[in-house]
Amino acid sequence: MRPGTDEQHRGPANERPLYASLYFGKSDSRNELNDERGDFIRSFVNLRDVVGHVVSGQRTLVLGPKGTGKSALAWYLDASQLGTAYLASVRDASYLPLAEIPRLQTGQPQGPERTVAAWKFILLCNYLELLLKDQSCHLKNRSEVDRVTKLLRQYGFMGDASGRAILNISTTTVTIPIPKLGNVYQRESSPNLNIYSLLPYLEDWATNARSGNRHVLLLDGLDSIFLNDSKYDESLASLVQAAYSLNQRLADIGATGSVVLLLRNDVFNRVALTLPDSQKMRDDFAVELDWRVLSGAAGSNAPLLQLVNGKAARALGIERVNVLSYFPKNVQLGGTRGGEPRFMDSLQYLLNLTRHTPRDLLRLFEEIRKVEESGMFPPSGKGVLSKETIREGVLQYATKYFVGAIENEFAGYEFGAQESQSGMRALKSMNRQLFDRAQYAKSLAQQGVEDPAVADRLLRLLFFAGAIGNSVERRNRPSYLQFYHRRDDADVYTRGRMVLHNALCHAWNIPFDL
Template identity: 70%
Template sequence: MTNKQKRPAFRDLYFGKSDSKNELSGDRDDFVRSFIDLNRITDQVIAGEKTLVLGPKGTGKSALAWFLDASQHGQNYLCTVRDASDLPLADIPRLQTGQPAGTERTVAAWKFILLCNYLALLLTDQSCEIPNRVEVDRVTKLLRKYGFMGDTSGRAILDISNTTIEIPIPKIGTIYRRESSSTLNIYSLLPYLEDWAANARSANRHMLMLDGLDSIFLNDAKYDESLASLVQAAYTINQKLASVGATGSVVLLLRNDVFNRVSLVLPDSQKMRDDYAVELDWRVLSGAVGAQAPLIRLVNGKAARALSVAAIDVLSYFPASIELGGSQGSEPRFIERLQYFLNLTRHTPRDLLRLFEEIRKVEESGVFPSATPTLRRDVIREGVLQYATKYFTGAIRNEFAGYEQGPQEAQLALAALQNLKRQNFDRNLFAAGLAELGESRPEVVDRLLRLLFYAGAVGNTVSVRGGSYLQFYHRRDDSAVYLKGSFVLHNALCHAWTIPFTY
């Protein structure tokens, strides 16, 4: 933006919506125009170089998928995004493929589901040439009839999960000549589906993207077998497709903490991560360099592109330091603006964008007089309060979605935190708070503390020689919770619950 251009008002900036799918349906052009591609990941995904997109919740995995879906028209690729939350993940190990129960059967079930959906994508490409097309069309017609191709595949799996399904063989083509039986089970059909996918030829690339895996809570063990088998199935399919120069790939969008958990039972997990994974890591470095970190460039780029201006520095709309305290005769203290905002988030694009959006809405409301060149302190404070109460507490609750022990325990954990009325606490204080709510089992206390730590609601105070430091999971995803240490409630929850700050 040149000096001659008038800087847009903060109320006119664009920070998107909380859910990229909602943002896309609301205004496709704004969504596409304001999408920020971290390190040109889209090119790597389209080319099939990266087939595992990893990152914490809120880092833009779904935004990447829906951007590719929205941008495919007129491009040299075709993309289909499937929502895994519509699939009965816990029931997939029971899908009768014609094999004995176990890991191999679950992998085969996932390969069948993925290949059915990948073939459905290929068939939408008018220029795609598939060998034995007549045979392919007849078999896929039967698969559609059973409900295995398209959005209804989840219901189909539930309907037949306890029955070994048999696919009638068309009396024409390779299958008819090779097989002695008039029907095939899922396991016997897999080599033919894989062969058709591998040998299809087109000028276009094809991507089947599986999203929605964030809805599976990171400590819910009942999904482990299914998720591990899904990762293995996709890896095997992609190896096959790459080895013959096929036109596409299967892309999984997965939380890195979930991948770390299931990788313990995957023999090739390190190879998968080294060769095919890309991580969406927006964490900000400390000090002045933070203002040029990818997360801040994303916020600036999104705001600028939506208004079709060359550049916007969102932080410049705020005072260099944010004043804290100063009420009831206490001395105010000041904190550098970027550090202040980051301390209210989990260092993810979604959190920071929602924070700026709530401040923007307060400024737009006109309740407070406008101020230039920076926003008023009361506008910032009210926006932070709105963010903490309307967004952040709900986002923490959503981290417990699908929690195996039930939502009532998750509610207990948050209620106990809120009732403590203090930012610093230890396990004993938390246990006492739970006991007041009727829960005193030690294993539940430990489990809920772990869940709160991995959700980003609390951090550890780690003592080291000469002092201590704060450890939040979202700042270092290899961190392990220390249950016997001191805990710190996240700043945004202190704002939401009117809890005094102690750091």
């Protein structure tokens, strides 16, 4: 392939801000909001009006792999609500003892229905707390609501401490004393209510609230759950079912709000097997943050590049920035050790260093920006970044960000940190991009882990983390690479050839075989 001209990717240099002045944000949207609130709000890109769909209640499931912007959406809604016609509250589910939810004593026999009721109780407590923050909200039997919610706060079921409260009382049946006034007191014969008996009242108050504002409760932090740990499945399936039934009830009555779950699509696919309405949920109420960009007609107009360009431009207060215009049309591969050089389109080269997610691509552009800002390498003089700047930025991204991002996928690994560390060391010590299961198992054995079952589960995790892919051979047709982050139904094939991600090859100085 012959390199193209720089002019194809470049506009007039004097009309563009310097690349070093572009804004690509931070890895964690919450940190970005806390430290750079104005830039975060200005640079948020509302592609396909996902904000409007969520606020209106049309979409109550936000699905997508880790790093696709689910949390950014939640914190944008939380940060930009002043002066608008909605109120939003973001709850971090990573603080909830998810495995303990099925043990919460609601007053029902143990089983899925009890877990659904427990989740509905948790969601309603937090939803009512949001309603109470709206001074214009009219609540049915307000004095009674205030008395009951005061007790719920004292028990720790409302507010940020709710996770600790659930953990503390998961083995005992919770009873709420009834205030000696109001509708609840008149209708109930017992002086105390358990969680299951209290649910109809909480639901009635939530559904009959009236306000000129919309109310959106978002449950975030579910990305913190280990990808393949089945001990959370019952709890998560019940959470999805509880939110779905609650949202149906809110919609039926014409209530003012909805509950939104931010969930990895792989986790939803797994728990969907136990949900009779899972396909309806996905078809009717889910929005998928899918930024995958394959080689094709979309190219630089693909949504992922629209997001990058929009974020870089809005933080500077200008209409548009074409980030790719700072790069040469093609990037040279090889040729430094006497071999024949190859040239790859810059967009494809950059994407191949990521898992096709906004977080990965923004971090890559940011590390290149830092190198350019440092003045480490002289400018190319052609209005584009020098190849030395790009290569150093890629190396910084691979070593400082990508390796750590893969290691983070092992957080909560049920077989322990030592096994996960051995798995990463084995991957690195092979010192090759193309390998098979036997070669990985041998490298793992050199780390002191000889059980074949361990090799298989580590390969599966590495595949789902985006660290490795399959090299798929096809008879009489070109082979292709399959990475998990590019498709929902992909699964690792441990009997074939596997390929190490390009960014890990850069980080670990492993020769490229492809």
